[in-house]
Amino acid sequence: MKKQFCILVFLSLIGITGCSAKSVGKDAVLKVEPCGFDYDIGNYYCKADKLDLYKKNVGNKVDFNKNYTIIKINDGKYYRIVALNQKDLKVYPLKYQIDYKSKFDYSVNNDSLCVTGDFYAYRDDYSNSKLCFKMINGSFVKRNISENLSKINKESNLKKILIPNASSYFSKCLRSNSQSKCEKLSDLENHVYSLKDVKNRSPEIYAILSQNKINNLNLDGVKFIPEIGSSQFMIGEKYHDTDDGSTAYFYLIKIKPKIEVYNLGESYAIDSKYNLSYKGSEGNNKNIKLN
Numbered sequence: 001m002k003k004q005f006c007i008l009v010f011l012s013l014i015g016i017t018g019c020s021a022k023s024v025g026k027d028a029v030l031k032v033e034p035c036g037f038d039y040d041i042g043n044y045y046c047k048a049d050k051l052d053l054y055k056k057n058v059g060n061k062v063d064f065n066k067n068y069t070i071i072k073i074n075d076g077k078y079y080r081i082v083a084l085n086q087k088d089l090k091v092y093p094l095k096y097q098i099d100y101k102s103k104f105d106y107s108v109n110n111d112s113l114c115v116t117g118d119f120y121a122y123r124d125d126y127s128n129s130k131l132c133f134k135m136i137n138g139s140f141v142k143r144n145i146s147e148n149l150s151k152i153n154k155e156s157n158l159k160k161i162l163i164p165n166a167s168s169y170f171s172k173c174l175r176s177n178s179q180s181k182c183e184k185l186s187d188l189e190n191h192v193y194s195l196k197d198v199k200n201r202s203p204e205i206y207a208i209l210s211q212n213k214i215n216n217l218n219l220d221g222v223k224f225i226p227e228i229g230s231s232q233f234m235i236g237e238k239y240h241d242t243d244d245g246s247t248a249y250f251y252l253i254k255i256k257p258k259i260e261v262y263n264l265g266e267s268y269a270i271d272s273k274y275n276l277s278y279k280g281s282e283g284n285n286k287n288i289k290l291n
Helices: 048-057 169-174 179-189 195-201 203-209
Strands: 005-008 029-032 068-074 079-085 090-098 103-105 112-120 126-136 139-146 221-224 232-242 245-256 260-265 275-279 285-289
Touching: 029 048, 048 068, 048 079, 079 112, 090 126, 090 139, 112 139, 169 179, 195 203, 195 221, 203 245, 260 275
Parallel strands: 029 090
Antiparallel strands: 005 029, 068 079, 079 090, 090 112, 103 112, 112 126, 126 139, 221 232, 232 245, 245 260, 275 285
């Protein structure tokens, strides 16, 4: 989405101090360029809570490229980065979701922002890589890419589903979006890996999935749930063709610290507090706390 929106934010900050100290009038305008990109729904970077965050950072000490303050946004799964120009109050998003474990390198006297870690965007992912960006004509532009820096912590290369999550993710998305947009969103927020993909990306996890307790399920794909302390879970999917079409059956699989498997049947839902609900074989409601 290449739209540009001007968002009028009323500021009551007078005589702000810091490296970019200046007076900000009550009718100062914050301009976000752009509000969303690629797969974003609802112009993520121009939502009210994001605008409040930018407003709170107006007047803060600059820490990038002489005039900018870098703001990290925790979207519940990854970091998103924006640069706030303290002189003209323009906000520039970096068009990637970035893994929490990534390392950031930037300074007030350097015009490059470098990040080492895992990056996610539709058909533009990087794992174990270092990407450096420069601000050119009002947007972040990739200038240097160093891929496959390290093979340690391979599990972090695997996309995690966005919590809350449910088996009805795709059908709910289609109620208000095109199939093409839902496919893009699903690739990032509800990604299903084939076992072959898991084998190529993380032989260690594939070895766990090859153990009889899991292998006997004959899974067609798996989705990774964000790590919860020392525990690691995934959702296994098995597809069956019927006269009425295809049906999916789901399994909750715990692979760390020990292997546990739960049959979830044809549907499940995980809320924001990692409570998983599903129906048992007798149709009764059941709950599992993921911890």
